[in-house]
Amino acid sequence: MQGINYTSRPISAADIPVEDVSRVDIEFEQVDDSGASFEGRVFLNNPQADENTEPDPENGYAGSFYVFGHGGCFGDEGHCEVDAELERAHDPYDPRRSHPRLPVDKSVEATEAVRRAASEGGEITVTVVPVITGLTEQTDTENVFKHDLRPRIVAYEMETA
Amino acid sequence: MADGLVLRKRVDALSASELAVLRNAYAKMQAITDNRGYNYWAGVHGVPQHYCWHHSSRLPRTGPSLNLFLPWHRAYIKYFELALRDQDPNAVLPWWRWYGGIPAAFTDQNVDGSPNPLYRARISRPNANPPIDRNTRRFPGQGVSLTLPTSGEIARLYDITQFQQFSNRLEDIHDRIHGWTGGINARGVGGDMGVVATAAYDPIFWAHHCMIDRVWYVWQLRNGVNNIPADYMDRILAPFRYTVRDVLNINALGYEYAVATA
Numbered sequence: 001m002q003g004i005n006y007t008s009r010p011i012s013a014a015d016i017p018v019e020d021v022s023r024v025d026i027e028f029e030q031v032d033d034s035g036a037s038f039e040g041r042v043f044l045n046n047p048q049a050d051e052n053t054e055p056d057p058e059n060g061y062a063g064s065f066y067v068f069g070h071g072g073c074f075g076d077e078g079h080c081e082v083d084a085e086l087e088r089a090h091d092p093y094d095p096r097r098s099h100p101r102l103p104v105d106k107s108v109e110a111t112e113a114v115r116r117a118a119s120e121g122g123e124i125t126v127t128v129v130p131v132i133t134g135l136t137e138q139t140d141t142e143n144v145f146k147h148d149l150r151p152r153i154v155a156y157e158m159e160t161a
Numbered sequence: 162m163a164d165g166l167v168l169r170k171r172v173d174a175l176s177a178s179e180l181a182v183l184r185n186a187y188a189k190m191q192a193i194t195d196n197r198g199y200n201y202w203a204g205v206h207g208v209p210q211h212y213c214w215h216h217s218s219r220l221p222r223t224g225p226s227l228n229l230f231l232p233w234h235r236a237y238i239k240y241f242e243l244a245l246r247d248q249d250p251n252a253v254l255p256w257w258r259w260y261g262g263i264p265a266a267f268t269d270q271n272v273d274g275s276p277n278p279l280y281r282a283r284i285s286r287p288n289a290n291p292p293i294d295r296n297t298r299r300f301p302g303q304g305v306s307l308t309l310p311t312s313g314e315i316a317r318l319y320d321i322t323q324f325q326q327f328s329n330r331l332e333d334i335h336d337r338i339h340g341w342t343g344g345i346n347a348r349g350v351g352g353d354m355g356v357v358a359t360a361a362y363d364p365i366f367w368a369h370h371c372m373i374d375r376v377w378y379v380w381q382l383r384n385g386v387n388n389i390p391a392d393y394m395d396r397i398l399a400p401f402r403y404t405v406r407d408v409l410n411i412n413a414l415g416y417e418y419a420v421a422t423a
């Protein structure tokens with residue numbers, strides 16, 4: 001069972017510093033975890049990938065992240081709606097935690113996949129295929145991604161022994 | 162055990178009498194409908210109280226982005242264990258060593274002619290919307306292309322020295338195990354472990370999180386008990402009477418693990 005893919009805007013390969021780095025991560029923001037649980041399979045330059053696409057380098061597979069979703073809303077109307085303006089407003093007299101349905105951050109380590117894609121030059125797109133791993137009668141298993149995931153490719157220069 | 166610490170053991174290492182004690186405590190908790198009971202404590206995690214911490218997020222109301230996944234669940238299972246021991250003072254939470262699938266202690270439907278309280282529990286939430294009133298469901302490995310982690314995969318986590326990176330990697334594996342354990346049956350019905358809302362009602366949830374806690378403990382042995390960002394220390398782990406600082410040393414919480422390697 002698969003939801004609708006997310007595909008990023010093209011990222012210029014020239015902007016990706018993969019020389020002399022030992023680890024490259026792809027970081028995602030605004031991943032919705034309010035609904036179904038899912039595996040996010042990350043593919044580079046393969047927007048047509050789906051749950052049947054073999055997760056191997058030839059298909060641009062870069063790695064997976066996993067989301068333990070809340071399973072939809074079991075409260076009254078509005079219970080799971082996040083008021084972004086309220087969340088942004090920092091009130092020093094409000095000790096409550098942030099809304100537990102705020103979108104979350106996820107990342108995958110994708111060193112070789114990014115190196116391979118960057119070496120080909122041109123532009124890179126990041127596609128995430130959401131393969132459903134948990135659901136309830138309250139979940140929408142199609143529209144898993146509610147926001148732009150704003151993928152960021154982050155390269156680390158690390159000492160090696 | 163020395164200093165009154167309780168020893169949390171691997172599920173498969175429990176003696177027959179230790180397992181009987183655990184079952185007795187679970188059964189008693191499941192029969193109680195007030196705030197000493199199983200439904201109350203399961204409801205702290207998801208429906209209806211939603212206190213649990215998972216993943217890190219932006220737009221925080223009370224400061225920078227943070228992820229209290231590990232310390233919050235350490236506090237949570239400690240409180241659950243206390244409630245369990247209120248029912249049988251010899252009961253101790255065991256940990257589920259994931260690599261061999263679900264232990265028989267949690268898959269036997271009946272024991273000595275009675276329903277096994279480790280196999281399933283009743284979810285009774287008449288005020289949820291929609292209401293929930295049924296037994297827990299579990300379809301391990303069905304309808305999902307997930308696998309349980311290998312011991313090598315867990316061992317590699319111990320080489321990570323930075324807390325947030327370790328926590329995020331372990332949580333990713335945790336999320337995967339929830340999906341595998343819940344599963345989705347042929348009619349498209351999801352198992353309860355697969356989503357936050359109902360996961361803690363499945364009796365295996367507590368052994369799963371005991372293992373998560375143990376992996377963090379082993380990591381702490383290698384990388385430092387207080388290896389956590391300074392701005393985490395005084396965060397309150399609501400609704401429990403602990404801050405992050407309070408839960409870093411498991412001996413100070415009154416327990417220990419039998420084996421210190423994965």
